[in-house]
Structure formats: structure tokens, C-alpha cells
Amino acid sequence: MSTELWYSERWEEGRSAISLKVLEVLHREQSPYQTIEIFRTESFGTLMTLDGLVMVTDRDNFVYHEMMSHPALFSHPDPKRVLIIGGGDCGTLREVLKHPGVRHVDMVELDERVTRVAEQFFPELCEANGDPRAHFHFQDGIQWVADAPAGSYDVIIIDSTDPVGPAAGLFSAQFYGNCLRALGERGVVVGQSESPLFHAELIRSVRARLREAGASDVATLHFPQCTYPSGWWSATLGGKGVKLEEFRHADAAAKSFATRYYNAALHRGALAMPEFLRD
Numbered sequence: 001m002s003t004e005l006w007y008s009e010r011w012e013e014g015r016s017a018i019s020l021k022v023l024e025v026l027h028r029e030q031s032p033y034q035t036i037e038i039f040r041t042e043s044f045g046t047l048m049t050l051d052g053l054v055m056v057t058d059r060d061n062f063v064y065h066e067m068m069s070h071p072a073l074f075s076h077p078d079p080k081r082v083l084i085i086g087g088g089d090c091g092t093l094r095e096v097l098k099h100p101g102v103r104h105v106d107m108v109e110l111d112e113r114v115t116r117v118a119e120q121f122f123p124e125l126c127e128a129n130g131d132p133r134a135h136f137h138f139q140d141g142i143q144w145v146a147d148a149p150a151g152s153y154d155v156i157i158i159d160s161t162d163p164v165g166p167a168a169g170l171f172s173a174q175f176y177g178n179c180l181r182a183l184g185e186r187g188v189v190v191g192q193s194e195s196p197l198f199h200a201e202l203i204r205s206v207r208a209r210l211r212e213a214g215a216s217d218v219a220t221l222h223f224p225q226c227t228y229p230s231g232w233w234s235a236t237l238g239g240k241g242v243k244l245e246e247f248r249h250a251d252a253a254a255k256s257f258a259t260r261y262y263n264a265a266l267h268r269g270a271l272a273m274p275e276f277l278r279d
Contacts, residue, residue, distance in 0.1 A: 007039055007047065009054055011229040013198045018054070018227060020044055026121060031113035038121045044227065046121050048089065050114070050161065054227045056089045056122065064192075065091035065125075066262040067223045067270065068235055070255075072155050072190040073099050074267065075237065075247040079154040080104070083182070085141035085170065087159035088114030091125040093134060096157070098257040105134050106153075112138035142169045148182040156183065158191030171206060176213035176238065186241040189215075193236040195229050196222050196277055203234060203277065210238035219244040220277070221270040223261075245271060 005022040020041045027038035039047040045058025056064075069092050073079045080103045082096050088109040096105055109115055115136070119126045128134065137144065145156070156179045160170045169175055170191065179189045193199070193206045207218045215238035225233035237244050252264035 007041070007049070009049075009052065011198065014195075014230055016230075020047060020057075020227075022047075027117060029113065029117070031111050033111045033113075036113060036117050038117065048118070048121070053161070055161070056091065056118075056125070057227055058122075060226055061089075061091055061125065062260040063223055064225055064228075064233065065095050066259050067221060068092050068157060068159055068190065068192060069095035070252070070259065070262045071221055071235070071247065071267050071270070072157060072188045072237060073102070074249075074252045074264075075188045075239065075242060075244050076154050077186060077242070077248070079188075081153045081155075081184075082106075083108065083145075083148070083153045083156045085145065085156065085158045085160065086110075087157070088112075089118040089122060089125050090115060090129055091122075092157060092159045094125060094128040095259075097128045097131050097133060100256065103133060106137060106144075107134065108137045108139060108141040108144045110138070110140055142175055145175065145178045145182055148178070150181050151184045152182045154184055154187055156187070156189040158189070160192060171202075171209070173209040173212045176210050176215070180214050180238065180240050183240045188237055188239055188242060188244070190235050190237040193220065193234045195232055196220075196234050196274065197230040197232050199229075200277060203236060206236045210236070213238070214240075216240055217242065217244050219271055220273065221267075222274070223266075223270055 006019045008019040010017045022039045024040040034051045037049045047057045048055045082105045084107040217239035220236045222234045
């Protein structure tokens with residue numbers, strides 16, 4: 001009888017699953033909002049799950065965090081004020097703060113325990129947490145945006161979990177409308193929009209709701225993410241007074257900071273829509 005321990009997550013929508021060989025269970029707790037677990041895996045390093053779903057691994061998190069942050073920031077002419085909704089593992093915050101022109105970042109995460117656990121087990125993702133430009137708020141992001149003064153931000157990043165439970169409201173037209181109101185005359189909002197292969201209807205819905213909320217332009221990026229359902233993920237952007245296809249290509253090509261996945265050519269390519277999604 002095998003004594004090997006494996007973490008497995010079933011992707012019911014695709015009748016498929018992922019399994020990672022676990023060497024050690026490092027941490028398990030029940031926060032006021034969810035079950036947080038940390039595993040040491042054989043091939044993907046440290047793994048964090050929330051309520052049994054993969055959130056982040058050492059091996060592939062850089063793709064998601066870079067694609068959730070840099071395309072949106074390079075789509076704005078001069079981003080200085082950024083809001084991150086969710087993003088408790090702080091990887092997106094780290095990427096945003098690589099941009100020297102950013103002066104202020106509010107990170108609004110509902111569950112403070114996710115951030116504290118990430119600080120312990122994913123210190124490389126949290127290395128910018130002490131940056132004086134970073135401001136942490138552990139409260140409801142939907143209410144934060146509803147209360148934000150008009151024109152407060154240049155870029156809003158919705159780094160959320162799946163659209164179920166408390167996160168469902170982060171995919172509504174009302175929420176997008178509040179985001180667009182909180183943006184300046186020129187602004188960009190971006191949110192993760194699940195798998196193009198498994199969740200095409202959700203992507204269609206997000207794009208329609210952004211338009212309904214008043215976005216002047218909408219674009220969807222896609223990129224590999226092997227530990228998320230289907231291994232293929234997306235982020236959908238809404239522009240306010242900006243054309244998303246006309247991102248600052250020259251600045252992206254000459255960026256002053258290191259990335260492991262993102263570059264200007266990948267940004268351009270990620271905007272191309274597969275035929276089945278165009279249909």
C-alpha cells in the first residue's frame with residue numbers, strides 16, 4: 001500500500017484534475033473566512049490552497065502575478081495611484097511596486113490571515129510589503145470601491161478568487177461601475193477572468209458587464225497557468241479614456257525592472273483572441 005501523499009484538485013467543469021506530490025504539510029488553519037493550507041511539494045515548491053483550491057505555488061506564480069499587473073500598468077499613460085482588490089499573497093503588489101512611477105498602492109484584502117501566512121511561507125512574494133508606497137487594508141473590497149472618491153485611482157487590479165461566495169460581487173456590473181467611477185479621466189481596471197477553455201461564458205459576461213458599466217474599451221489577455229483549471233488563464237481589462245491595444249510598447253520593451261514572463265511582445269500577443277472566443 002502506497003504511503004505517498006498527493007494534493008489533488010478536481011476541476012468539475014472540465015471533468016479533469018491536477019495532482020501534486022506532497023512531501024510535507026507545513027500549515028493548516030481555519031481563518032474567519034476560509035481554510036488555509038500550505039504544502040511542500042516535490043516539483044512545485046511551496047503550495048497555498050484556500051478551501052482546497054490552488055492559489056499560488058513557488059514554481060508558476062510569476063506568470064499570473066506579472067500578467068495581472070504589468071499589462072494594466074503599461075496600458076495607462078502614467079499610472080501613479082493603484083488599487084489592488086484581493087491579492088493577499090502579495091505577489092501582485094510586488095510587481096506593481098516595480099514601476100518607479102507608482103506613488104501609492106492600496107491593497108484591500110478581506111482575509112488578513114492569507115497575507116500573514118504568505119509572509120511566513122512565501123517571503124519572496126512579500127519582499128515589497130515594507131515599501132512606504134504600500135498601504136494595507138484588511139476589509140471588504142466591494143465596499144472600499146463603493147466608498148472611494150471619484151477619480152481616486154489610475155489603475156484598479158481585481159486579484160480575486162473564483163466568482164463564488166464573497167468574490168461573486170467582484171464580477172458584477174455594479175462593482176465595475178464603481179471601479180470606473182473611482183478611476184480618473186484615464187484609467188484601467190483589470191480582473192482575472194478564469195479559463196478561456198472552461199469558462200468562455202464567464203469571459204463573455206465580464207466583457208459585457210464592463211461595457212454595461214461604461215468602459216470605453218475592453219480587452220482580454222490570455223496566458224498559461226498550469227496549476228489553474230485547464231492550465232490556461234485569462235485577465236480582462238476595461239479602459240476608461242484609453243485604448244488598450246495602444247499600450248506603451250516602447251516603455252514596456254525598455255522596462256527598468258526584471259520579469260520572468262512578461263515582455264512587450266508577450267503583451268501584444270496575449271491580446272490576440274483565439275477564434276473560438278471571437279465567435
